[in-house]
Amino acid sequence: MEGNIGFLGAGAMGEALIRGLxxxxxxxxxxxxAYDIRRERLQELQQTYGLQAVTGREELVRKADIIILAVKPQNVKxxxxxxxxxxxxxxxxIxxxxxxxxxxxxxxxVPVVRVVPNTPALVGEGMTALAANKFVRPEALEEAMAIFRSVGRVMVLPEEQLNAVTGLSGSGPAYIYMLIEALADGGVRQGLTRPVALELAAQTVLGAARMVLATGEHPGVLKDKVTSPAGTTIAGLAVLEDRGMRGAIIRAVEAATLRAESLSKE
Known part of the structure; x- marks a missing residue:
């Protein structure tokens, strides 16, 4: 990739991208x-990654060919x-x-790409959706995608779908953390120690997710492969269906999407 990349704001997501690059x-x-109003933060990033710390917004915009806006929404003005x-x-x-x-x-x-990342980008397993305005050339969009591929997977979508992305993959890690916690609690209730239960739960979620991505098979097909007649798995699945797990998750994505739409209007 040619040219300089400048970060206006250097919080956790900004650092994740810097690390990935x-x-x-x-x-x-x-x-x-990079430029951030916290000078000590810039010094820390400079020492860790060897980047250039600049003195202000204007210098950043002048020197950078790609400018990544990574400030908090309340500081945008x-x-x-x-x-x-x-x-x-x-x-x-972002x-x-x-x-x-x-x-x-x-x-x-000016050419602008709007991005909805998620926090697993901090460990190189992010899911990012991009939407571009009409001024963005195809080669520039490819450069934007390359930046976010450094911290996970990327897809390009129409902007009107980004609120749904926020409700699903943006907020989704929190749903999965709750699932992992619940699985671990179940293990503890059955006599496992907390560290053992937590590792079993987290690795199980990680492995299942990788199976979906690696095989390309529908999750329902993979579920059926684990579910033998009158076995342990179907006994557990029957409880989840009875308690409405599937519907609760669907409604959670819907609620988060509606809230994202509301925030965008505000």
């Missing part, structure tokens, strides 16, 4: 720039007001809830 050798660290980005640059926003139209009110008619 450096460890994946997508770009050398000297071509990564302060971060973007008066910022002049040339049309030859690419802006990538700011939650800020639409392409909303970003245009600050940045004007």
């Amino acid at each position: 450096v460890q994946g050798r997508v770009v050398p660290p000297e071509r990564i720039l 302060e971060a973007l007001a008066g910022l002049e980005v040339g049309k030859g640059k690419l802006v990538i926003s 700011i939650a809830g800020i639409t392409l139209a909303g970003l245009a009110t600050y940045l004007g008619e």
Whole structure:
């Protein structure tokens, strides 16, 4: 990848991307720039990854060819007001809830990619969805995808589907953490120690997810392969169906999607 990549904001997700870019050798660290209002944070990232710490927003925008907006939603006005980005640059926003139209009110008619990542990107297992405005060239979109491939999987979707992405993969890790906790609690109730139960639960979820992705088979087919007649698994599944697990998860994704739509309007 050619040119410099600049991070406006250097929180946990910003650092995850920096780490992925450096460890994946997508770009050398000297071509990564960062600015954050916390000077000690910049010094920490500079020492850890060897990137360039810049002194302000204007310097970052001037020197970077790709600008990644990684500030908190409540700080977006302060971060973007008066910022002049040339049309030859690419802006990538991971700011939650800020639409392409909303970003245009600050940045004007420049190429912008809106991104919905999730927190497993912090360990290189993220799921990221991208949507681009009409000014983004195909090769620029490929560059944006390459950045997020360094921390997991990537897909491109219409922007109107990003709220559903937020409800599913954005909020989804929290649902899975609750599932892991519940599985571990079940193990503890049956006499396992907490550390043993937690490791069994977490690895089981990880392995099952990898089976879905690696085989390409429908989850229902994989479920049936584990479920023998009158066996242990079908006994457990009957309880989950009786208690409405499937419907509860569907409703959780729906509720989170509706909340994401509400936040975008706000």
